[in-house]
Amino acid sequence: MTMDTQPPQHRLVIQQWILILNQIFKPLTLAYGAALVFVNVIGIVGSFILLRYVIPQPANAVISPEIRASNTMLISTMVPLAVLVGITVSLWYARPILLWMVEGGVPNPRQYAIIVSAPARQTAVIGLLWVAIALVFGVSVLRTGSPQFTAMVVATFLSNAIIFCALSYFIAERILRRTIAEAMSGRSVDTRTATTVTLRLMMMWLVTAAIPLVWIALVVSFRFLSSFFPDTEQTASAVAILGIFTIVVGFVGMTVVARSIADPVKQVSSAMAEVESGDYSRAVPVYDGSEIGRLQYGFNQMVTGLAERERLSSLFGARVGKDVVQEVLERGGSLGGESKEVAVMFVDLVGSTKLIETWPPYRVVAMLNEFFEVVVDTVHAHDGMVNKFTGDAALAVFGAPVPLKNSATAALSAARELRSRIPATTKLNFGIGVSIGQAVAAMLVHGNGLSTRSSEIQSTRSPDSLI
Numbered sequence: 001m002t003m004d005t006q007p008p009q010h011r012l013v014i015q016q017w018i019l020i021l022n023q024i025f026k027p028l029t030l031a032y033g034a035a036l037v038f039v040n041v042i043g044i045v046g047s048f049i050l051l052r053y054v055i056p057q058p059a060n061a062v063i064s065p066e067i068r069a070s071n072t073m074l075i076s077t078m079v080p081l082a083v084l085v086g087i088t089v090s091l092w093y094a095r096p097i098l099l100w101m102v103e104g105g106v107p108n109p110r111q112y113a114i115i116v117s118a119p120a121r122q123t124a125v126i127g128l129l130w131v132a133i134a135l136v137f138g139v140s141v142l143r144t145g146s147p148q149f150t151a152m153v154v155a156t157f158l159s160n161a162i163i164f165c166a167l168s169y170f171i172a173e174r175i176l177r178r179t180i181a182e183a184m185s186g187r188s189v190d191t192r193t194a195t196t197v198t199l200r201l202m203m204m205w206l207v208t209a210a211i212p213l214v215w216i217a218l219v220v221s222f223r224f225l226s227s228f229f230p231d232t233e234q235t236a237s238a239v240a241i242l243g244i245f246t247i248v249v250g251f252v253g254m255t256v257v258a259r260s261i262a263d264p265v266k267q268v269s270s271a272m273a274e275v276e277s278g279d280y281s282r283a284v285p286v287y288d289g290s291e292i293g294r295l296q297y298g299f300n301q302m303v304t305g306l307a308e309r310e311r312l313s314s315l316f317g318a319r320v321g322k323d324v325v326q327e328v329l330e331r332g333g334s335l336g337g338e339s340k341e342v343a344v345m346f347v348d349l350v351g352s353t354k355l356i357e358t359w360p361p362y363r364v365v366a367m368l369n370e371f372f373e374v375v376v377d378t379v380h381a382h383d384g385m386v387n388k389f390t391g392d393a394a395l396a397v398f399g400a401p402v403p404l405k406n407s408a409t410a411a412l413s414a415a416r417e418l419r420s421r422i423p424a425t426t427k428l429n430f431g432i433g434v435s436i437g438q439a440v441a442a443m444l445v446h447g448n449g450l451s452t453r454s455s456e457i458q459s460t461r462s463p464d465s466l467i
Contacts, residue, residue, distance in 0.1 A: 130161030343411030
């Protein structure tokens with residue numbers, strides 16, 4: 001008899017919803033919801049106030065106290081209902097995001113697509129709610145018997161819907177930056193669902209300047225439509241209030257869109273300063289699919305390339321010396337065909353073959369590493385270059401490719417220092433030889449590799465110049 005140890009499907013669903021509810025009450029989620037609710041409630045209530053107290057009403061609109069009372073009751077009902085519906089729908093669509101935020105790790109393709117498009121999806125939900133409210137109020141004011149007033153009500157709500165949906169998009173994008181950056185970590189920038197910088201600026205101009213100015217123009221034109229709109233002092237006050245509304249909305253909107261562009265540019269600028277000072281571990285978060293996201297991604301790729309170049313330069317420098325690396329970089333990777341007077345120093349351990357037969361491999365390797373570390377350090381300290389390692393021997397060159405005023409002195413000084421330092425690394429005997437003369441120094445490139453070579457020294461010193 002076997003027993004199924006897997007939990008029932010309904011228990012898994014309940015556990016998922018418990019995790020989602022826990023995530024809902026996190027500060028980020030609460031801030032996200034509160035900001036969007038606050039902005040759009042202000043927009044809906046503001047639209048109602050504009051229609052009742054600011055914008056002139058058509059002369060043929062019969063607005064009785066009963067209609068005013070019912071509309072007041074309607075706005076009191078519609079706002080909480082819209083908030084409740086908006087939160088419910090948003091949570092339903094955000095389930096994959098909330099689960100991923102709880103579980104962590106790399107988001108799957110579906111989660112990734114929902115995360116990066118979350119501001120646009122949220123804006124679409126908010127826009128549909130605005131349209132629904134506009135239609136409900138449009139139907140409600142049909143009782144006034146004025147088609148002009150009905151059109152005015154619908155147009156007011158829809159125009160404000162465009163303004164506050166745009167603000168909602170930028171607010172959602174800003175609050176979700178860190179979440180989107182975590183989801184996009186390690187991925188290339190997907191521009192298919194991105195809003196370009198140009199489109200953002202044009203959209204913000206539309207919602208903060210064009211639409212309010214159109215309404216101001218319409219209110220002024222009402223004076224010339226006396227058959228529909230009475231010429232009263234309300235027209236002047238409406239223009240003044242709409243002007244103030246344009247200034248406030250324009251300031252808030254342009255601040256939001258300016259920061260959406262300036263903040264990532266400042267991050268890249270700050271990171272560039274750190275990279276310039278030598279910190280190649282610096283990276284900026286990528287949370288945008290527009291030109292800004294490509295800038296962030298391109299900067300990170302550039303820093304990765306610089307870090308790799310620095311690592312290779314360090315490895316190459318440890319092999320041949322930093323001066324040689326600088327010489328190679330200054331010459332564009334070409335070092336070849338120069339006849340120079342150079343000094344060559346040979347260092348060789350005596351008896352290491354027998355030692356290998358008796359010592360464990362790790363001890364032999366440790367001893368050789370310590371020996372070669374002393375050789376490299378000493379050669380570099382005297383402006384030389386270790387040309388090659390061969391078994392338990394090393395060959396160093398002084399005077400090429402980086403020229404020295406007195407290569408012979410540098411080689412002899414290095415040899416004397418090694419004579420005192422090598423005994424601390426090994427008990428084996430060793431030999432050091434120095435030869436000085438003309439040589440052709442070149443860097444040879446072959447296959448996938450690169451090596452430095454010097455032609456055989458044409459010695460100008462006697463053989464007893466060996467130490």
